[in-house]
Amino acid sequence: MLDFWQSHLTFALLAFLALPAFGMPPRLQSIMLPCLLAVSFIHVGGLPLAAYLRGFTDDLAITTLLALMFATMVRLGIAKSQSPRSRWQLLLLFAAMALFLYPATLGLTYFDPYRIGYAPRPMLVVIGVLALALLMARNWLGAAMLGLATLAFSFSLKHSDNYWDYLLDPAISLYCLGAICHAGISASLARRKRQVPAGA
Known part of the structure; x- marks a missing residue:
C-alpha cells in the first residue's frame, strides 16, 4: 500500500x-x-x-506534486496566488527543462540528457544555482519545488533512481509549454485586434 x-x-x-x-x-x-x-x-x-x-x-515528479499542493492551498485560502512575474519564471524554467530533456526521448537528437540523471552531480550544481536564483527573486514556490525535489532524490522517495524523474514529468512540461503558447497566441490576437482600424 x-x-x-x-x-x-x-x-x-x-x-x-x-x-x-x-x-x-x-x-x-x-x-x-x-x-x-x-x-x-x-x-x-x-x-x-x-x-x-x-x-x-x-508517478508524477515531486515538483508536480508540490505544484498541486500549492494550488490546493490557494483554493483553501492557506496561501496566496503567485505574482505574474513568479509564475512566468516557473513556466519558462520548466518549459526550458522540457525542451532540453524530451527531444531526445522522441529521437530528435543523438544526445541523451536523461543519462545525466543517473550520475547527477553537475545537475545538482545547476539546480542548486537555479534554486538560489529563485530564492533571491523571492520566488518561494520555485525554490521549494527544486529544493524539495532534490531532497526527495537524496532520500530515494520515488522508485526511480534518476534525478530527472524527481524534477520533470510530461504533465508539468505540457502544462508549462501549453500556458506559454496560449499566452503568446492571446497576445498576438490582442495585438491584431488593436491594429484593426475602428469600423473596419
Missing part, C-alpha cells in the same frame, strides 16, 4: 482541484481532501483506484 503513496496523494489532489467548490467555504472544502484520499483506497478489480490513476500518469 505504501508503494502507491504518491498515487494516492495525486488522486486526492487532482480530484479536489477538478471538483467544483459548490459554494462551500474553505473550511468545509478542506473536509473533501481526507474523503478523497479515502476514496483512493477503494479497491476495484483487486486494485485501489489510485493504482488505476498511476497506470495513466505513472
Whole structure:
C-alpha cells in the first residue's frame, strides 16, 4: 500500500482541484481532501483506484506534486496566488527543462540528457544555482519545488533512481509549454485586434 503513496496523494489532489467548490467555504472544502484520499483506497478489480490513476500518469515528479499542493492551498485560502512575474519564471524554467530533456526521448537528437540523471552531480550544481536564483527573486514556490525535489532524490522517495524523474514529468512540461503558447497566441490576437482600424 505504501508503494502507491504518491498515487494516492495525486488522486486526492487532482480530484479536489477538478471538483467544483459548490459554494462551500474553505473550511468545509478542506473536509473533501481526507474523503478523497479515502476514496483512493477503494479497491476495484483487486486494485485501489489510485493504482488505476498511476497506470495513466505513472508517478508524477515531486515538483508536480508540490505544484498541486500549492494550488490546493490557494483554493483553501492557506496561501496566496503567485505574482505574474513568479509564475512566468516557473513556466519558462520548466518549459526550458522540457525542451532540453524530451527531444531526445522522441529521437530528435543523438544526445541523451536523461543519462545525466543517473550520475547527477553537475545537475545538482545547476539546480542548486537555479534554486538560489529563485530564492533571491523571492520566488518561494520555485525554490521549494527544486529544493524539495532534490531532497526527495537524496532520500530515494520515488522508485526511480534518476534525478530527472524527481524534477520533470510530461504533465508539468505540457502544462508549462501549453500556458506559454496560449499566452503568446492571446497576445498576438490582442495585438491584431488593436491594429484593426475602428469600423473596419
